Amino acid sequence: MNTKIRELLPISAAAILLGMPGMNAVADEVVKIGHVAPLTGGIAHLGKDNENGARLAVEEINAKGLTIGGQKITLQLDAQDDAADPRTATQVAQRLVDDNVVAVVGHLTSGTSIPASKIYSDAGIVQISPSSTNPGYTQQGFKTTYRVVATDAQQGPALANYASKELKLKSVAIVDDSTAYGQGLANEFEKTAKSLGMNVMSHDATNDKAVDFRAIVTKIKGENPDAIMYGGSDATGGPFAKQAKQLGVRAKVLAGDGLCTDKLSDLAGDATDNIVCSEAGMALEKMTDGKAFEAKYEKRFGQPIQVDAPFAYDAVYIIIDAMKRANSTDPAKILAAMPSTDYKGVIGETTFDSKGDLQHGVISLYTFKAGKKTLLDVVKM
Numbered sequence: 001m002n003t004k005i006r007e008l009l010p011i012s013a014a015a016i017l018l019g020m021p022g023m024n025a026v027a028d029e030v031v032k033i034g035h036v037a038p039l040t041g042g043i044a045h046l047g048k049d050n051e052n053g054a055r056l057a058v059e060e061i062n063a064k065g066l067t068i069g070g071q072k073i074t075l076q077l078d079a080q081d082d083a084a085d086p087r088t089a090t091q092v093a094q095r096l097v098d099d100n101v102v103a104v105v106g107h108l109t110s111g112t113s114i115p116a117s118k119i120y121s122d123a124g125i126v127q128i129s130p131s132s133t134n135p136g137y138t139q140q141g142f143k144t145t146y147r148v149v150a151t152d153a154q155q156g157p158a159l160a161n162y163a164s165k166e167l168k169l170k171s172v173a174i175v176d177d178s179t180a181y182g183q184g185l186a187n188e189f190e191k192t193a194k195s196l197g198m199n200v201m202s203h204d205a206t207n208d209k210a211v212d213f214r215a216i217v218t219k220i221k222g223e224n225p226d227a228i229m230y231g232g233s234d235a236t237g238g239p240f241a242k243q244a245k246q247l248g249v250r251a252k253v254l255a256g257d258g259l260c261t262d263k264l265s266d267l268a269g270d271a272t273d274n275i276v277c278s279e280a281g282m283a284l285e286k287m288t289d290g291k292a293f294e295a296k297y298e299k300r301f302g303q304p305i306q307v308d309a310p311f312a313y314d315a316v317y318i319i320i321d322a323m324k325r326a327n328s329t330d331p332a333k334i335l336a337a338m339p340s341t342d343y344k345g346v347i348g349e350t351t352f353d354s355k356g357d358l359q360h361g362v363i364s365l366y367t368f369k370a371g372k373k374t375l376l377d378v379v380k381m
Contacts, residue, residue: 028074031329033058033319034096035312036089036106036116039081042208042235045263045306047108050130051079052301053309054105057316066320069327082107084208086115093119101125102323102331105315108308110134111180120144125331126338128318130311133257133280134184138355144335148311148318148350150280150361152181154381155256156188158363159229159278162377163254164196167276169226171199173251175216175240177208177232185256186231193229201225208232213240214247221249233258238267245271252276261306265371272368276376281311282348283364283375293346314345
């Protein structure tokens with residue numbers, strides 16, 4: 001072998017790359033951010049909406065370029081499907097821990113966020129839910145749990161107050177879907193409704209897979225309440241409202257953010273005109289950059305926003321903000337930076353209390369006119 005050729009063999013790959021056009025001496029560090037939501041099942045459209053919001057943020061940040069601690073970073077969204085199932089949620093959470101994600105945006109539902117939260121806590125990984133509203137999620141004593149929406153302890157009372165004081169309703173029947181979200185919201189509504197002097201005539205439970213509500217609706221029709229409060233998602237709440245109208249129930253239907261989606265008109269038909277629903281955050285049209293975000297989202301994904309995409313989008317940016325302040329991609333250092341968050345994004349200014357809840361929650365109330373979601377009021381908590 002030629003001596004000169006032998007002398008060239010030990011040259012490192014990095015040194016060779018230096019001489020190649022368009023190649024860096026050191027490759028970008030890939031940093032994974034987890035995202036979990038149901039991508040299958042009845043509320044997959046809500047899960048995909050959240051994932052799209054997070055993905056849009058990751059793509060934007062990568063396009064702008066990100067450097068942490070002198071190292072160029074490429075973000076990767078590690079997107080997982082928990083099918084809105086608590087057991088699957090814990091398996092997915094462990095998968096993300098094993099994948100070495102530095103933080104997680106998710107889960108969508110309270111019923112999955114709560115069981116998954118212990119796994120993230122044990123691993124010391126920040127979890128920011130863009131949509132879980134059950135108060136218990138942040139009341140477990142974990143330092144890793146955060147959310148960027150208001151809680152049902154705010155949403156339930158806001159809905160009950162509007163029903164009593166603005167709509168002047170005197171009696172209500174309550175139905176929930178037996179999930180942590182639906183049951184939690186219904187219970188918070190019930191407490192406030194009773195304190196306001198409303199007559200709670202009944203409280204029935206169904207489940208989040210139900211399709212036939214005629215037995216419950218027929219019972220409620222006999223009670224003749226002014227309103228029915230439904231705690232659950234649009235996948236069941238839409239058919240519930242539709243069947244109630246078909247059976248001649250005239251009561252106003254009240255519901256939370258799980259029902260308050262653009263898909264509701266497809267699920268409930270013209271029964272949407274009898275619905276008042278709440279969202280545990282600022283209305284998109286009232287967000288400072290809401291219109292610009294909506295345009296970006298629709299251009300990228302070719303579909304309208306459902307509910308929580310802006311919150312998932314900001315959750316990614318909040319993680320990156322903590323990463324920048326920590327000047328590190330180490331999950332422990334990101335976690336340590338989270339309590340001092342003061343981030344201004346699409347959803348407004350985000351600061352957290354000691355539990356990881358928003359310091360200033362907002363509830364938006366909507367009705368539907370000709371099947372189109374229409375803002376009624378914004379309540380600052």
